Amino acid sequence: MTTASIVLDRCAELDRFTATPPSLERVYLSPEHASANAVTARWLAEAGLEPWQDAAGNQWGRREGPSSERPALVLGSHLDTVPDAGSFDGMLGVTMAIAVAERLRDTALPFALEVVGFSDEEGTRFGKALLGSQAVAGTWEPEWWDLRDRDGVTLHQAFRDFGLDPRRVGEAARRRGSMLGYLEAHIEQGPWLEAEDRSLGYVTSIAGARRFRISVVGEARHAGGTPYSRRRDALVGAAEAITLIERRARATGDRGCIATVGRIEAQPGAINVIPGRTDFSLDLRASTDAERDDMWAVLRLEMEELCARRGLRLEVRETHHAPAVECAAWLQEAVQAGIRSTGDDDPVGLWSPAGHDAMAIGLTTDVGMLFLRCHDGISHHPEEDVRALDVAAGLDALTAAVLEVAARYADGRTS
Structure with missing residues (x-):
């Protein structure tokens, strides 16, 4: 069984891919982005998933369901960072998702299981957040091609330099109905779980x-x-x-x-x-x-x-201008069931003041989120930190949440 220590070791391995050592900075369509995608693809394959990179540079892995017509439950987060970043914002959610897929590789599921590492949640390079997940949601805007980074490189040119074809970005968009839902594990980026001495919480809405x-x-x-x-x-x-x-x-x-x-x-x-x-x-x-x-x-x-x-x-x-996104009630219930499986009989619900890829994906499928306690609520800073015991609880909860989704799907309770 994949452990919390392996998840944290993988976060540390991702830290190697930085443009500004010894600090961490990994931005969209950079050599560091390519390296992070490559190592993530290797982990996905080891977990029994078929890896691929989509037309917007997001890294995916898929385990097919009982038939190709079944929708996919997607787990994931993002691989990019802010400047002088911590090790866990986004990356922990990706490595946890891979770990859950590894744990469930021999468990029959009534749907496909996918893991995604989104490519540009932070918007550090071009000043426009959620580019990767918006491409998946089918909300890419043509005027974004003229966005420029601090060196004057346009988004259009960066696509070409990365080996992507700007004309094909629409291929990253997922057909409505192809995703059953999206579950994201993320550090809280706030102090409330720590204040209440809780390892985990479920998200009610995203600001x-x-x-x-x-x-x-x-x-x-x-x-x-x-x-x-x-x-x-x-x-x-x-x-x-x-x-x-x-x-x-x-x-x-x-x-x-x-x-x-x-x-x-x-x-x-x-x-x-x-x-x-x-x-x-x-x-x-x-x-x-x-x-x-x-x-x-x-x-x-x-x-x-x-x-x-x-x-x-x-x-x-x-x-x-980004609208608030409500987490789907049935996925909130699935995450709560996952938290209860760890021994917390009264899961705490929190709204997320920080933005997440789930905001964009919520335009095309139901979303749910699991929060993990982080030290002093610190995020977007090198002192960002999580405890192995909370990651272990998070892995158990996310695995149980996937199994709860499977039970609900089989019973038709996914709405």
Whole structure:
């Protein structure tokens, strides 16, 4: 039986494929991506699956069902990383999925079993997340071909350099009905399981995110010669807006809306010039679209009011809009059954503030997710860490969840 130590050793082996040693960075359509796919293909074959790479660069493996007409239950996560990444975000879900396939290789299932390592969940290289899983969902947009990385290489050229044919990306899309469902194991990327001393949890929904580029426009003037009564300081206005954003989001509680300003730039950027324009980002998330959108309506109105008071102008451009995704009730129940099989009789449900490939795949099939406790909730950082005992419990739970799906499929209880 494949053990937690083997799963963790495979995560460590994937760490070798990095563009920036000793730190970990593995981006879409890079040599490191190709190496990660190759070693994953080897593990898939060892698990009794037939490996292949699809037209968008995702790595797959498949064990056929009783007949080729049966749909596939898909297990997986992603193989790409953010810059200076940890070892487990995404990769743990892929190596766990392979381990479950190995455990079940001699168990008859009423459907096909597939494992996928998605190729670009993070969006690090081209600034567009979920490229691999969106190709599978059939939601690829032609304008993405013009996206460029920091070296000016277009996505179209990167496909060609990787050995993929951009004209064939549509072949990665899965026919509706070809997937029975999608189950993803993932580190929590939050502190709640650790706070409750739980190894595992099930996911109820994945946050719907909206991202904005917000500009506060004032007037650039001499810092020494302009009295306060004449100032239209865009940076001070932006600072007040950012404080407002945090105050409103905090008021919803630790498990309410999440609003983050991660980037700010003042122009012209001289020490002795009042900033005439300040641009900042806003990432807004909540467990439901309605909650998120209500928060945005409040924030925009109050930012417009504060800008008017200061003689400033507010400009807003939305750069990203992803709807929240509900995990299917029957797959939530299957994951809960899996967790109960480990001795946890009262599984905890959590909504995921972080995005996942399940968001894209949820447009074409039902999705469910299993969360594993991670140390201090740290993620997207080299100190990202999991315990072997939690991985062992996760393997048992995910295996049991697949068997529960099999029982439900046989009884017609997959809706």
